[in-house]
Amino acid sequence: MSDGRNEKPGTLVRRMPLREGVSRPVVTPIQPSVVYASPSIATLHSQYEGRAHGYTYAREGHPNADLLARKIDMLEEAEGGLILGSGMAAVSATILGLLGAGDHIVGGNQLYGRSLRLMHQDLARFGIATSVADPTDVDAMRAALRPETKMILVEVISNPTLRVADMAGIIALAQEAGVILAVDNTFTTPVAYKPLVEGADITIHSVTKLLAGHSDVTLGYVAARDPAQMKAIYDFAVTVGMTPAPNECWLAERGLYTFPLRFEKAQANAAGLADWLADHPKVARVLYPGRSDHPDHAMAASIVGQAFGNMVSFELKDATEAAADRMVQAAPDLPFAPTLGDVGTTLSHPASSSHRGLTAEGRAALGISDGFFRVSVGIEDLDLLIADFEGGLAAV
Template structure:
């Protein structure tokens, strides 16, 4: 059970026991037995709830889906085997050959790759536009446009989308408005309250929070769309692992505490980096020098989240010196862990883009994305001070 805000309630009775476990049982079974063909018909035709084959659903996935549904103010969400599984379910499960989709031009690297390479190969036309510029998105519209996909805060440049303007445009034109809420999470932003039709998450990141789970989630406002997402996910085998779901539930128990701590440290780190020699620029939504500062404040209401991006002077040489000197910080293409991690888009998430395309997004060889974890803030600032100082001579 979940209360209205998604907090766990745990009545899991055991057969023949007056007590119940305080953690959700792990259910790794691939198949579930039914008593009769009629009983199986009752399940498939919705008269009773039950499980048949784990690709079609299992208890641990349902627990995770119900938790996220409550956090997002939704119902009927689908859990997939990865964040990109959720993106794929939305794009491939709801669009068809001849349709056109507009994506934000600063999406996650693999989302961009899907937009540029995979969808066109399947006959789905794509365009990219600045999600902070509604006029640019309007200019990209075609008669066959069916969907707009954006991130609230872009990965990794932390630009803030004009959610209100895009929601109004999509309503006006009858388009599906899809919002990837991975960076902001439902604690920082709830897209359905701002006009979204579909919400996507990579549970792998801050929601699960321990770098030991790979899961995604997608949910639509319209139950009919949720049915289509579910059918596509089942058919294409986007099934999540029961063990990963079990771990994710454990991680989500501490999610609000982790979010608040990491966000507070991220704000401190952003201000600290801005004062260090050798740092060319710092990007954090709550800073006054953020290019979308006014929109960030209005949209996020003081929630800057746990991501900080910055650019070192000196390019790749300085970047190498920085990661070597950043003792205790993991240089890894992930985010949302309990420990702070460093990501270098030019060599990881956005390496498939041309140098010119990366430059257009502002992703130089000295650009880093930081996912702030739960370390003591003073110790974290000391590590960054030393690492930047080590990189300055290389600049």
């Protein structure tokens, strides 16, 4: 039996770098390598000490994630942002990377359901105390602060009731109190609002949603104004392995190129759908920040101008789960799915999905009944979209 030493040349294949040419690819290459080879120990030292740019191990960073982060940095007017495995990874890395036992965080009382679960059920196990308060009321946020408060976490527009935070007041409060202000900018997007530009300390995105826009990736993004805070978030994320996949980063980068066009079309559709729903006899109320009857319309206009976004919520007059289910089943062309930001419209029922972990009383306090729906409006023809809702509501 041969030991391989006498095999013909070429029968054992070495790894070799791609051959470079005088042209370059127009589309970003996907680089799935988990490991990267350095030419010497000295070079490796230079990489780890920041004197040379390079990659070592994909958990610590890779080219597709870095490129996507730089492009979102451009949108947010940020520097050194980080891509993570999901939006909740970005929220978790921000809190757990910067806070510790004995610290306290104040959150908006209408945060995304999993953010609320993190606040109410998980952080206490790490010795981090939590409170929630109404972000539309700065005095309520101020009353929730304690001497040990280190962070405030809010969404500009809340999920799913679309209430609008008093961002100017909260920014002033955080600066006055000397606490970190982290802003989940997912609903608003950098088209409508740039937290770091306005004075917040940290901006967070679920890239899964509007930025990527096609329901085929799960990614998050976080950027901090203070480089030391950004490093603490990065170190925690790397340690616990919140690594994004190169292929998903590539898909999200592709989505970014059409993001402004998708945003404008979906927003126009949302405004039209909200007006149509408001006139429907089976709809009790419609929540869309662009409508004058929204409780925070003036606040929204002062924060986002005319960029009111693509999210619409509404409540049936028959606010029961049975009525809601009839509508869902009668509108099969409206994907019933707990997501948002897709090119196509999706319908979500918070009581049975994002906020199912709350008690009925807790949901009621937020204004979420069993007949409450959240709609992520897409870029379809508006007449077709209205026809789908007409069919669904006819069954209620």
